[in-house]
Amino acid sequence: MRHRIALRVGLVGFRIGSDWRAPIAALDALxxxxxxxxxxxxxxxxxxxxxxxxxxxxxVRTMGDYHLPDAAPLALAHGxxxxxxxxxxxxxxxxRRHLLLHAAVVARGDRAILMxxxxxxxxxxxxxLLSQRGxxxxxxxxxxxxxTTGLAHPFPRPISLKNESVALIPPDRLTGPLLSGTPKGExxxxxxxxxxxxxxxxxxxPALMIFPRFGFPLTLQGMAPTETFVRLTQASTNYVxxxxxxxxxxxxxxxxxxxxALDYPDGEAGVAAVESIWSAL
Amino acid sequence: MRAAExxxxxxxxxxxSAMLAPETWTxxxxxxxxxxxxxxxxxxxxGPSVPVAVQRALDGARxxxxxxxxxxxxxxxRVARALAPLGKTVILxxxxxxxxxxxxxxxxxxxxxxxxxxxxxxLDQAEQLLLAAGWDWLKSxxxxxxxxxxxxxxxxxxxxxxxxxxxxxxxxxxPLTARPRPDAAAMIADAVPLxxxxxxxxxxxxxxxxxxxxxxxxxLSGGLRNLWDIHALVEEGGTQGLEDRARHHGLxxxxxxxxxxxxxxxxxxxxxxxxxxxxxxxxxxxxxxxxNGWGRERRPLTxxxxxxxxxxxxxxxxxxxxxxxxxxxxxxxAAASE
Numbered sequence: 001m002r003h004r005i006a007l008r009v010g011l012v013g014f015r016i017g018s019d020w021r022a023p024i025a026a027l028d029a030l031x032x033x034x035x036x037x038x039x040x041x042x043x044x045x046x047x048x049x050x051x052x053x054x055x056x057x058x059x060v061r062t063m064g065d066y067h068l069p070d071a072a073p074l075a076l077a078h079g080x081x082x083x084x085x086x087x088x089x090x091x092x093x094x095x096r097r098h099l100l101l102h103a104a105v106v107a108r109g110d111r112a113i114l115m116x117x118x119x120x121x122x123x124x125x126x127x128x129l130l131s132q133r134g135x136x137x138x139x140x141x142x143x144x145x146x147x148t149t150g151l152a153h154p155f156p157r158p159i160s161l162k163n164e165s166v167a168l169i170p171p172d173r174l175t176g177p178l179l180s181g182t183p184k185g186e187x188x189x190x191x192x193x194x195x196x197x198x199x200x201x202x203x204x205x206p207a208l209m210i211f212p213r214f215g216f217p218l219t220l221q222g223m224a225p226t227e228t229f230v231r232l233t234q235a236s237t238n239y240v241x242x243x244x245x246x247x248x249x250x251x252x253x254x255x256x257x258x259x260x261a262l263d264y265p266d267g268e269a270g271v272a273a274v275e276s277i278w279s280a281l
Numbered sequence: 282m283r284a285a286e287x288x289x290x291x292x293x294x295x296x297x298s299a300m301l302a303p304e305t306w307t308x309x310x311x312x313x314x315x316x317x318x319x320x321x322x323x324x325x326x327x328g329p330s331v332p333v334a335v336q337r338a339l340d341g342a343r344x345x346x347x348x349x350x351x352x353x354x355x356x357x358x359r360v361a362r363a364l365a366p367l368g369k370t371v372i373l374x375x376x377x378x379x380x381x382x383x384x385x386x387x388x389x390x391x392x393x394x395x396x397x398x399x400x401x402x403x404l405d406q407a408e409q410l411l412l413a414a415g416w417d418w419l420k421s422x423x424x425x426x427x428x429x430x431x432x433x434x435x436x437x438x439x440x441x442x443x444x445x446x447x448x449x450x451x452x453x454x455x456p457l458t459a460r461p462r463p464d465a466a467a468m469i470a471d472a473v474p475l476x477x478x479x480x481x482x483x484x485x486x487x488x489x490x491x492x493x494x495x496x497x498x499x500x501l502s503g504g505l506r507n508l509w510d511i512h513a514l515v516e517e518g519g520t521q522g523l524e525d526r527a528r529h530h531g532l533x534x535x536x537x538x539x540x541x542x543x544x545x546x547x548x549x550x551x552x553x554x555x556x557x558x559x560x561x562x563x564x565x566x567x568x569x570x571x572x573n574g575w576g577r578e579r580r581p582l583t584x585x586x587x588x589x590x591x592x593x594x595x596x597x598x599x600x601x602x603x604x605x606x607x608x609x610x611x612x613x614x615a616a617a618s619e
Contacts, residue, residue, distance in 0.1 A: 001575055006307070011337065013307075013334060015307055015311075017575055037334075038303035038304070038332075038334070039303040039304075039306050039307050039332060039334040039335055039338075040307040040310075040311075041310070041334070041337070041338045041341075043307070043311045043575060043576060045575055045576075045577070063577075064576075065311060065314045065315070065576060094314075094341075095341065096341040096342075096344045096345045096348075097337060097340060097341045097344065241345070241348065242344075242348065243347075243348040243351060243352070245344070245348075
């Protein structure tokens with residue numbers, strides 16, 4: 001492809017090719033502190049939706065090793081979002097070396113919190129706020145749980161903040177352009193702090209699982225093992241495909257790591273609650 | 282060397298892996314994935330030293346293939362169990378057969394549907410048994426249903442409601458409207474029984490089926506993988522009796538092409554007459570290699586040609602015209618009602 005970049009995030013190498021220069025330039029800037037990959041496990045292609053759409057109202061179709069056949073093309077101005085979604089998709093559909101949980105991960109030292117929830121539960125925002133308070137950021141999209149050691153491997157991609165959360169971005173952070181009118185509303189990507197990127201080869205031991213829910217009065221509840229199990233299966237994109245290895249990794253997590261459900265009204269209360277649970281461990 | 286050529290060279294001679302640059306590995310892994318050959322490549326490269334990051338990608342492919350194998354065997358046994366009242370052995374075809382029989386062709390292979398072969402007279406009862414055991418029709422369209430039952434070599438595909446796995450129940454290996462008429466009764470009679478009410482085709486029939494599938498049906502999508510099946514089968518079981526068996530089934534032309542291309546691409550050990558490509562073979566090779574280092578399809582005209590050919594060899598022209606006319610009208614009607 002005409003324009004390309006190869007990036008390494010933790011254990012995963014990506015190659016992104018594009019018919020246009022702009023999305024690659026945006027990636028190059030946002031991933032400034034990341035190593036460039038020698039070898040890419042996955043390839044993402046940002047292709048013109050049709051020959052005419054390369055120049056005329058350019059539209060990006062996200063293709064790659066894995067793609068969604070009925071995904072709607074995005075405007076070229078949203079090319080960075082297309083690339084990020086493409087990278088997520090490769091991992092979600094292709095990765096088999098770890099149990100994947102849809103979760104944000106932060107750590108203190110080598111002990112980690114997994115925060116798992118549906119889109120809009122506030123896990124990205126919580127991870128960003130915690131990373132501002134001395135927590136190491138390991139990722140806001142996927143927790144990669146090693147199938148034999150049970151360790152969480154960092155996958156610290158830029159955080160994508162949406163709509164009201166965009167205002168929470170600290171001024172000193174490296175960000176992507178503000179993308180308006182995307183299918184997800186207003187989106188802005190924030191690069192993790194340099195320390196998180198520098199430590200992206202150091203795994204951490206899961207010590208706490210939180211299932212957060214944003215926008216509710218503050219409540220904290222323990223979680224029955226059965227419910228934790230079901231929530232984890234729902235949070236995993238490759239639990240079924242991994243077969244027995246996935247079952248073992250997931251039940252081990254359930255058995256070894258305490259889990260709580262946290263409802264919180266706003267970011268500040270959420271961060272305070274997470275830190276108080278942590279110190280009570 | 283283009284990425285598709287490098288992939289073929291690596292499958293043929295894994296020791297070449299020591300010479301590849303990281304960027305070449307990226308392209309090879311990408312093309313292998315697109316051709317559903319990554320698991321096979323991972324098995325071939327089990328041993329020689331490859332870069333650590335590449336090894337990780339291959340580990341993932343091996344793990345995936347192991348799980349694919351397990352679920353395919355499980356599904357085959359579920360199907361056999363549902364069909365037990367038939368009193369016939371269930372003959373597995375393609376990938377499921379390779380792993381059930383423990384053949385090298387099954388190592389690392391992707392397996393989608395569970396393809397089985399039964400005597401035509403048992404098909405109605407088999408369908409009822411599968412429906413009763415939790416499978417259901419995928420297509421609800423009456424014309425598609427009729428198309429399958431009248432002209433195809435299989436029942437309309439059935440999907441299991443809970444496991445979401447498809448079973449394709451064949452009564453022969455090519456559409457009834459295609460020119461070659463393989464002897465399905467002989468295939469069934471000579472099948473090799475396994476445990477659990479299952480069986481696989483005998484070695485020569487496996488090769489006849491693989492050659493028919495690749496060169497007498499379809500547009501050569503996934504051709505490199507299907508040709509690898511043929512290579513691995515020959516390497517393991519030889520070519521003894523192959524020519525006669527192919528002639529018996531009316532598939533000598535497909536078999537000759539399979540042997541010549543398998544030798545040319547993968548270095549398969551075949552008798553002398555099959556060691557030289559014809560000019561037409563070269564066109565097939567061109568189609569099989571039509572993918573670039575980004576996993577994208579190349580050579581749109583060659584592809585289109587083979588796509589048109591796939592329809593022409595499936596049925597006589599008047600029938601094809603009628604079929605396409607009905608499909609076109611249905612599509613138009615569907616678009617208008619949206």
